Amino acid sequence: MSARPTTIISLLGVQMDAGARRGSSRTRWDRWRPTVSLFMHDDLEPERLLLLADPRDGKLADEVSADIESVSPNTEVVRVPVHFDDPWDFAEVYGVLRDFAEGRGFDGDADNLLVHMTTGTHVAQICMFLLVESGHIPGRLIQSSPPRRDNGRDMAGEFTVIDLDLSRYDRLAARFEEERRVGVDLLKAGIDTRNAQFNGMIERIERVALRSNDPILLGGATGVGKTQLARRIFDLKVRQGGMPAGALVEVNCATLRGDQAMSALFGHVKGAFTGANESRDGLLRAAHGGLLFLDEIGELGLDEQAMLLRAIEEKTFLPVGSDTPVSSAFSLIAGTNRDLAKEVREGRFREDLLARIDLWTFELPSLQKRPEDVEPNLDYELSKKSQSDGRRVTMNREARDAFLRFAKDPSSAWRANFRDFSAAITRMATLAEGGRITRQGADEECDRLKHMWSRLEGDSAGRGSYPKAMAALGEDAIEEIDLFDLVQLEEVLQVCATSKTMSAAGRALFAASRAKKASSNDTDRVRKYLARFGLTFKDVGGQPAES
Numbered sequence: 001m002s003a004r005p006t007t008i009i010s011l012l013g014v015q016m017d018a019g020a021r022r023g024s025s026r027t028r029w030d031r032w033r034p035t036v037s038l039f040m041h042d043d044l045e046p047e048r049l050l051l052l053a054d055p056r057d058g059k060l061a062d063e064v065s066a067d068i069e070s071v072s073p074n075t076e077v078v079r080v081p082v083h084f085d086d087p088w089d090f091a092e093v094y095g096v097l098r099d100f101a102e103g104r105g106f107d108g109d110a111d112n113l114l115v116h117m118t119t120g121t122h123v124a125q126i127c128m129f130l131l132v133e134s135g136h137i138p139g140r141l142i143q144s145s146p147p148r149r150d151n152g153r154d155m156a157g158e159f160t161v162i163d164l165d166l167s168r169y170d171r172l173a174a175r176f177e178e179e180r181r182v183g184v185d186l187l188k189a190g191i192d193t194r195n196a197q198f199n200g201m202i203e204r205i206e207r208v209a210l211r212s213n214d215p216i217l218l219g220g221a222t223g224v225g226k227t228q229l230a231r232r233i234f235d236l237k238v239r240q241g242g243m244p245a246g247a248l249v250e251v252n253c254a255t256l257r258g259d260q261a262m263s264a265l266f267g268h269v270k271g272a273f274t275g276a277n278e279s280r281d282g283l284l285r286a287a288h289g290g291l292l293f294l295d296e297i298g299e300l301g302l303d304e305q306a307m308l309l310r311a312i313e314e315k316t317f318l319p320v321g322s323d324t325p326v327s328s329a330f331s332l333i334a335g336t337n338r339d340l341a342k343e344v345r346e347g348r349f350r351e352d353l354l355a356r357i358d359l360w361t362f363e364l365p366s367l368q369k370r371p372e373d374v375e376p377n378l379d380y381e382l383s384k385k386s387q388s389d390g391r392r393v394t395m396n397r398e399a400r401d402a403f404l405r406f407a408k409d410p411s412s413a414w415r416a417n418f419r420d421f422s423a424a425i426t427r428m429a430t431l432a433e434g435g436r437i438t439r440q441g442a443d444e445e446c447d448r449l450k451h452m453w454s455r456l457e458g459d460s461a462g463r464g465s466y467p468k469a470m471a472a473l474g475e476d477a478i479e480e481i482d483l484f485d486l487v488q489l490e491e492v493l494q495v496c497a498t499s500k501t502m503s504a505a506g507r508a509l510f511a512a513s514r515a516k517k518a519s520s521n522d523t524d525r526v527r528k529y530l531a532r533f534g535l536t537f538k539d540v541g542g543q544p545a546e547s
Contacts, residue, residue: 004112006046008142010035011082011128012053013119017064028067032146032155034118035064039072040156046114048076052100055081087121094127101136113139114161183210186239187232191380194372201362208360209233210240215312215332215357217340220364223417226335229364230293233333237291246290246330249283253299261304262320266311272321282319284311287330297357298338298349305350312356332357367417371408377418378404381425386435393429399442403428406446411475413453424449447471468493472540473533481533492529493540502526502537 017033035051038044049068053061065077082100084093106113115132117125131137141162147155183206184199193199208216216233218226227250234248256264263272267282284292294300300308311317312332316325334357343349367374378400386393395403406412407421414420428437428445451467454475469478469490478486492509499505506522507514514522530536 004110005048006044006112006114007048007050008038008046008114008116009050009128009137009139010038010052010116011120011124012051012057012061012064014054014057014060016119018060028063029155032157033064033067034144034157035116036067036071037155037157038116038142038144038159039068039075041159044159045072046075048078050078050080050104052080052082052097054083056083084124088123090123090127093121093123094130097124097127097131098136101131106138108138111139113137114142115139116144117141117162118144183236183240186236187229189228189232189380191373192376193370194376195365195370198365198370198373201364205229205233205362206236209236212360213331214359215334217357217359217361218333218335218364219361220337221366221417222337223419224364224366225418226364227293227295230291230295230333230335234291234293237331246288247286248291248293249287249330250293250295251283252295254296256300256304261301262307265304266307266317266319267326268320269322272319276321280319284317284328284330285326288328289330291331291333293333293335295335296337297334298336298340298343302348302350305353309350309353309356367414367421368410368412374407374421375404377421378407378425381422382429385425385429389429389435391435393432393435393437395428395437395442396439398439399437402439403442403446406442406449412449413457415453415456420449450475466490468497468540472535477533489533492526496526496530496537496540505537 013034017035018028035049039046039049051061051065061079065079068075068077080100082096084096086092115128115137117128120128128137129141132139132141142159143162144159145157147157184202187202187206187209188199193202205216208214218229220226230250231248251264253261262268263276263280263282265283267280267285268276270276270279294308307317311328315329316327318324319326340349340354340358344351344354367377378395382393382395407414416423424445427448428441429435432438432441450470454470466478466486466489469481469486472493473481481489495508496502496505499508503523506526510522510525526537530540
């Protein structure tokens with residue numbers, strides 16, 4: 001196999017390498033024994049075997065050594081004593097095997113090292129893999145397997161050498177990449193997002209979620225998707241086997257108030273306070289073995305924060321009114337739209353709790369900061385609405401282009417982010433005849449959103465109170481009009497909108513001047529006034545007055 005001398009490192013398999021079982025008519029040579037069988041192959045002629053064996057299994061080690069010498073007389077069998085108090089204790093087994101590797105001082109350039117992966121407990125096999133993967137043992141893995149049924153008399157079986165340089169295994173590398181892509185796709189709800197910063201963050205979240213159970217802190221404004229992302233992280237953990245037993249428990253901390261907060265989170269015993277007629281487990285105990293999502297964690301009181309810190313660090317807490325600790329092991333995801341560092345400075349959030357939950361922090365960007373993702377999210381929302389309604393919901397090209405321009409415009413506030421966005425699609429789809437959203441429907445929704453955001457902003461100039469001017473000129477234009485002129489313009493537009501003709505509008509607007517014979521041409525005065533703002537009567541009028 002190699003010009004360099006080959007050394008195999010193998011743990012003695014106390015079950016698999018043993019001889020014939022008591023009461024069996026078969027001899028040990030009628031059984032496949034993985035360590036002995038390795039040396040029965042003509043194309044594998046190792047110069048040395050390092051047989052790692054517990055001194056308590058000396059008799060079996062003697063037997064295996066003798067059998068190897070009989071089938072491969074040119075192989076030197078070197079016994080290496082190893083002992084595990086608990087062969088299922090990962091830390092102990094890894095420590096013993098790492099001491100062995102470091103003590104030997106292996107030279108990967110001088111020796112062709114093969115580490116046998118078939119014998120030993122699963123813990124020992126994992127540790128051997130890690131030592132090779134980390135380079136502590138500079139070699140490759142060798143895996144033996146029993147003979148096929150059609151060749152059952154040949155106890156040599158088969159073997160495979162595995163090089164951990166995965167770049168040589170395109171199919172394996174492609175499979176790993178596909179698994180990673182599926183995980184990332186799940187976290188993005190299948191939306192083909194294009195924002196590089198967001199995509200990079202999701203990839204990091206995927207790695208953290210699968211490799212760690214430490215707390216995750218999700219920051220970001222209201223509506224950026226913290227709750228949905230927490231649910232998908234849980235689904236990813238379940239799918240990958242990282243959370244097979246527990247449930248997802250969600251709680252919005254903003255809904256917990258006063259004494260009820262302690263009881264809701266940590267439970268209480270019967271009689272703990274007035275009205276506590278029955279014991280209550282609490283949400284932390286319900287999350288045992290699963291994932292607890294505490295949204296708006298910054299809303300918790302300082303006492304609840306102290307209890308939560310103990311529960312995270314010690315996996316125990318005291319229910320209200322109890323002196324007996326309760327155990328609960330859970331993964332934690334916290335969400336917040338607050339600056340928790342500022343909350344710490346102002347004494348509203350515990351610094352030690354922030355330090356504990358701030359290990360993995362991800363700030364979800366707002367919709368305004370992800371204009372590249374507006375279109376794929378539009379397609380996602382249309383598809384979701386189609387599924388929920390049981391009918392196909394679409395937008396014609398003109399409506400789609402108009403809505404996308406509006407949605408991507410930096411002046412579009414999207415105050416509630418994806419909640420606003422999803423609600424907008426729902427309204428347009430519900431009002432659309434035959435499920436097809438038209439330009440008129442898109443324009444009406446854009447106007448509605450602008451008006452709503454303007455009212456919510458409540459700026460000092462009061463511009464949100466002038467819907468006619470907003471509709472006629474747009475938000476950017478009216479921002480540049482003095483409030484004195486804006487008040488007048490709104491009234492003029494209101495009169496024009498309820499007048500059949502420009503002449504009628506003029507008569508209404510200049511009635512006092514007409515009575516004093518101070519007005520010579522009311523129609524021309526209306527035309528010139530509207531022209532100051534780039535408007536015509538057709539733009540704003542033509543509607544009959546209400547009776």
